[in-house]
Amino acid sequence: MSPQIPGQITYDIPQQEIMSSGHLACPGCGASLCMRIALKIFGPRTVLCVPACCWAVIDGPFPYSAAGVPVVHCAFETAAITATGVRHGLDIRGIKDCTVVAWAGDGGTFDIGFGALSATVERNENIAYVCYDNEAYMNTGIQRSSATPIGAWTSTTPGEHPKEEPKKNLVEIMAAHRIPYVATATVAFMDDLTRKLKRIRDMEGTRLLHIFSPCPPGHKSLESDSIKISRLAVETKVFPLYEIENGLKYTLNHKPKGIPVQEYTRLQGRFKHLTEEDLKQMQQRVDYEWDVLDKRISLFA
Amino acid sequence: MNDEKVNIKSYRDIPIAAASLGKMSVNKTASWRNAEPYYEEKSAPCNLGCPAGTDVVKYLHLATQGKYEEGWKTILNTNPFPATCGRVCPHPCEVNCNRENLGGRLNIHMIERFLGDVNFDKKLEPEFLEDKKDKSIGVVGAGPAGLSCAYQMARRGYGVTVYEALSEPGGMMRVGIPDYRLPKEILTREIDFILDHGVKLKLNTRIGKEITFEDIRAEHDAVYVATGLHLSRNLGAEGQELEDVIPGIEVLRKIAFKDEISLGDEILVVGGGNTALDAARSVLRMGCKPRIVYRRSREEMPAIAEEIEDLIEEGIPIDFLTLPKRVYGNDNGKIVKVECVRMELGEPDDSGRRRPVEIEGSNFNVEADMVITAIGEQPDLSYLTSDVKAESWGVLVDGYGRTNLPDVFAGGDSATGDGTVTHAVGHGRQTALAIDAFLKGEDPPDCEVIEHSVEGRSMHQVEWEEINPVYFEPAERLKPKGLEIPHRVKNFEEVYSGFTEEEVLHETSRCMSCGNCPECDNCLVFCPDSAVTKNPDGGYTINYEFCKGCGICVAECPRSAISIKVL
Numbered sequence: 001m002s003p004q005i006p007g008q009i010t011y012d013i014p015q016q017e018i019m020s021s022g023h024l025a026c027p028g029c030g031a032s033l034c035m036r037i038a039l040k041i042f043g044p045r046t047v048l049c050v051p052a053c054c055w056a057v058i059d060g061p062f063p064y065s066a067a068g069v070p071v072v073h074c075a076f077e078t079a080a081i082t083a084t085g086v087r088h089g090l091d092i093r094g095i096k097d098c099t100v101v102a103w104a105g106d107g108g109t110f111d112i113g114f115g116a117l118s119a120t121v122e123r124n125e126n127i128a129y130v131c132y133d134n135e136a137y138m139n140t141g142i143q144r145s146s147a148t149p150i151g152a153w154t155s156t157t158p159g160e161h162p163k164e165e166p167k168k169n170l171v172e173i174m175a176a177h178r179i180p181y182v183a184t185a186t187v188a189f190m191d192d193l194t195r196k197l198k199r200i201r202d203m204e205g206t207r208l209l210h211i212f213s214p215c216p217p218g219h220k221s222l223e224s225d226s227i228k229i230s231r232l233a234v235e236t237k238v239f240p241l242y243e244i245e246n247g248l249k250y251t252l253n254h255k256p257k258g259i260p261v262q263e264y265t266r267l268q269g270r271f272k273h274l275t276e277e278d279l280k281q282m283q284q285r286v287d288y289e290w291d292v293l294d295k296r297i298s299l300f301a
Numbered sequence: 302m303n304d305e306k307v308n309i310k311s312y313r314d315i316p317i318a319a320a321s322l323g324k325m326s327v328n329k330t331a332s333w334r335n336a337e338p339y340y341e342e343k344s345a346p347c348n349l350g351c352p353a354g355t356d357v358v359k360y361l362h363l364a365t366q367g368k369y370e371e372g373w374k375t376i377l378n379t380n381p382f383p384a385t386c387g388r389v390c391p392h393p394c395e396v397n398c399n400r401e402n403l404g405g406r407l408n409i410h411m412i413e414r415f416l417g418d419v420n421f422d423k424k425l426e427p428e429f430l431e432d433k434k435d436k437s438i439g440v441v442g443a444g445p446a447g448l449s450c451a452y453q454m455a456r457r458g459y460g461v462t463v464y465e466a467l468s469e470p471g472g473m474m475r476v477g478i479p480d481y482r483l484p485k486e487i488l489t490r491e492i493d494f495i496l497d498h499g500v501k502l503k504l505n506t507r508i509g510k511e512i513t514f515e516d517i518r519a520e521h522d523a524v525y526v527a528t529g530l531h532l533s534r535n536l537g538a539e540g541q542e543l544e545d546v547i548p549g550i551e552v553l554r555k556i557a558f559k560d561e562i563s564l565g566d567e568i569l570v571v572g573g574g575n576t577a578l579d580a581a582r583s584v585l586r587m588g589c590k591p592r593i594v595y596r597r598s599r600e601e602m603p604a605i606a607e608e609i610e611d612l613i614e615e616g617i618p619i620d621f622l623t624l625p626k627r628v629y630g631n632d633n634g635k636i637v638k639v640e641c642v643r644m645e646l647g648e649p650d651d652s653g654r655r656r657p658v659e660i661e662g663s664n665f666n667v668e669a670d671m672v673i674t675a676i677g678e679q680p681d682l683s684y685l686t687s688d689v690k691a692e693s694w695g696v697l698v699d700g701y702g703r704t705n706l707p708d709v710f711a712g713g714d715s716a717t718g719d720g721t722v723t724h725a726v727g728h729g730r731q732t733a734l735a736i737d738a739f740l741k742g743e744d745p746p747d748c749e750v751i752e753h754s755v756e757g758r759s760m761h762q763v764e765w766e767e768i769n770p771v772y773f774e775p776a777e778r779l780k781p782k783g784l785e786i787p788h789r790v791k792n793f794e795e796v797y798s799g800f801t802e803e804e805v806l807h808e809t810s811r812c813m814s815c816g817n818c819p820e821c822d823n824c825l826v827f828c829p830d831s832a833v834t835k836n837p838d839g840g841y842t843i844n845y846e847f848c849k850g851c852g853i854c855v856a857e858c859p860r861s862a863i864s865i866k867v868l
Binding site for chain 2: 010011013015017019020021022023024025026027028029030032033036037059060062063064065066068071187190216222223224225226227228231
């Protein structure tokens with residue numbers, strides 16, 4: 001009988017640190033943790049293509065870099081096509097053992113880089129695309145993006161006018177492209193995240209990982225609560241963990257506990273203005289979206 | 302790229318393409334920090350609860366990994382009686398167990414018992430902590446306190462002689478606890494291990510009879526007195542001088558030694574402590590009909606709660622709030638009946654329990670031909686010389702077991718009256734450390750450190766609020782299997798069987814290791830700043846050059862082995 005130690009999680013993550021300390025992410029940043037783990041999985045033979053986003057700043061100013069691998073800083077709308085270009089260039093030179101990753105925030109993915117991303121997926125370019133989604137333009141001062149959830153405060157949806165539109169469903173749009181692989185992940189579910197990172201490292205074709213990434217200054221939350229918020233996003237069904245292969249084969253990766261949404265929103269100042277009625281509506285919306293996903297999963301399992 | 306600062310003096314130093322030349326590790330983000338995490342192992346409730354000061358959390362962790370012999374040795378370090386205490390201790394270690402909130406407290410005593418039993422046949426070589434010394438101590442009384450003290454002193458290289466009045470060692474463990482709770486071969490094996498350390502045992506040697514207290518003091522450099530409570534208190538009712546009114550401890554001793562004993566048919570047992578319960582359940586097993594009368598209610602009963610349940614299961618009636626007033630004998634001096642009176646609870650007394658008051662006119666008679674008294678015991682200290690300060694309830698000692706005489710120490714029930722084997726073992730060890738210090742001309746070590754196996758942890762007890770429950774699945778507490786009632790009341794077979802290895806692993810896998818780091822890697826994995834590194838020799842180090850003080854490591858530690866301080 002193998003000994004079990006409760007709470008003794010055995011992580012399958014390489015010890016080697018590729019990303020260096022001293023980067024410019026705020027304390028408790030989910031995006032810097034994503035990158036740290038992703039680089040451990042991708043390994044040193046990785047090229048990152050980073051458009052305007054938090055990571056353009058986190059990596060550090062010239063002549064310094066925190067990533068520990070080559071970073072191509074590119075224009076806001078060009079993460080996917082820059083990665084495409086790098087991939088083709090490396091292929092022409094016969095360099096096959098590199099993972100080319102477009103690493104963009106939600107603004108550069110959902111909004112500004114969306115056209116380029118769609119075209120890239122349509123051509124099924126051989127790149128990995130990681131969208132670390134902190135649900136607003138955090139880097140420039142917390143402006144709303146199409147990834148911002150309904151009801152959230154941002155500096156452009158302030159005071160009595162929180163965002164009225166629901167979050168864009170990127171994963172479904174990608175599935176509609178029949179992308180070879182698209183999945184959601186978040187930092188609290190580390191085994192799930194590392195498994196998916198390995199998958200997008202080893203696959204051919206366009207593959208996209210959508211990572212929910214808590215942001216203490218933008219979500220107005222405690223720095224120490226980042227993992228807890230990430231965990232609650234999944235357990236409340238706000239951000240279910242699932243993957244879709246070839247746009248059709250759905251797999252749910254973690255059965256959410258179905259904790260009330262309020263448990264998730266109350267840890268974040270961006271939701272503090274919500275009334276009980278608002279929260280009820282939010283719960284209904286989350287339940288509805290979950291039902292839709294659940295039906296898809298049972299239909300296209 | 303290197304870790305050093307890049308020095309650009311002119312445009313010629315700038316690369317043609319804007320490529321980075323150095324790592325961001327030149328940027329010491331420590332200056333951002335307004336709070337600082339640090340590793341701080343804390344005390345688990347089980348460790349702070351153990352009167353013997355055993356490192357419970359450590360042996361549970363070893364048992365989890367299947368390292369049963371190491372776990373056993375961990376207990377032996379502080380307590381030479383794991384198999385015994387696993388059976389008879391009322392397990393105060395379990396009282397504050399944080400698993401209470403996730404399926405019930407851990408069944409710690411059954412794991413202790415398993416570790417004692419699974420290694421039972423192993424012949425362990427005694428380990429000596431210090432070299433042999435030419436000083437010796439005399440221990441009066443081979444009970445749990447005396448043997449524990451003897452064991453600890455022998456391990457420290459002292460010559461030890463234990464003087465025991467009875468024909469076999471073990472004290473109350475031998476003559477007070479019946480076989481159905483503690484089979485005697487278990488006890489004998491554990492005592493043999495103590496004797497293996499070179500402890501001399503002089504049986505049938507009553508102080509004041511075969512040898513005087515002065516002789517012992519003259520022969521040894523220090524004396525430890527732990528003679529227990531072997532005098533029964535009188536019934537305090539009319540007719541108490543009748544022949545068949547006998548003390549419970551005498552009944553238990555006779556049964557233990559298989560001496561001849563004439564029992565009645567219907568036996569009234571007076572008292573609510575463990576002696577009363579043990580006496581009642583023992584005579585039941587010898588074919589008698591016992592009945593317990595106790596002057597307070599069930600809540601006030603000092604006996605171990607599980608034992609009360611077992612007794613009720615076995616069908617022994619208890620009259621709560623009942624006091625015997627008079628024992629009636631016939632012309633031959635044989636008991637025919639006992640007159641009792643009902644009581645009600647009044648104001649709390651010195652012990653904090655509500656004082657029972659007689660209800661006038663509620664007298665009634667109970668048929669009985671024998672009365673067993675178990676309303677408390679006292680020490681017999683008649684052998685002590687008058688220069689040792691003592692009261693009727695025991696020898697006066699300080700927290701280290703020191704009496705008013707520098708070379709005389711005392712402990713166990715005859716000094717503290719705590720009343721459990723494990724407390725006695727703890728006192729024996731604590732006083733052994735004080736005697737050791739006295740013989741070396743040093744001050745005794747810090748009291749709290751002796752009482753509990755702190756081992757570099759803070760004394761802070763980890764509370765449920767400090768546990769991160771998402772890392773633990775709820776799981777039920779396992780209970781030991783007992784013999785069927787009709788079978789168990791006919792003989793002295795052990796009532797509860799021990800856990801199987803599978804059951805032990807189920808229980809140990811529930812241990813959350815409160816406050817103690819088993820290296821789960823959460824702090825390492827969740828640090829956004831790569832500021833935590835794993836040490837090659839165990840544990841982790843926080844790199845304070847870069848830690849931004851976000852506190853994620855503290856929040857995600859499942860068991861509160863990291864603390865944070867605001868700067």
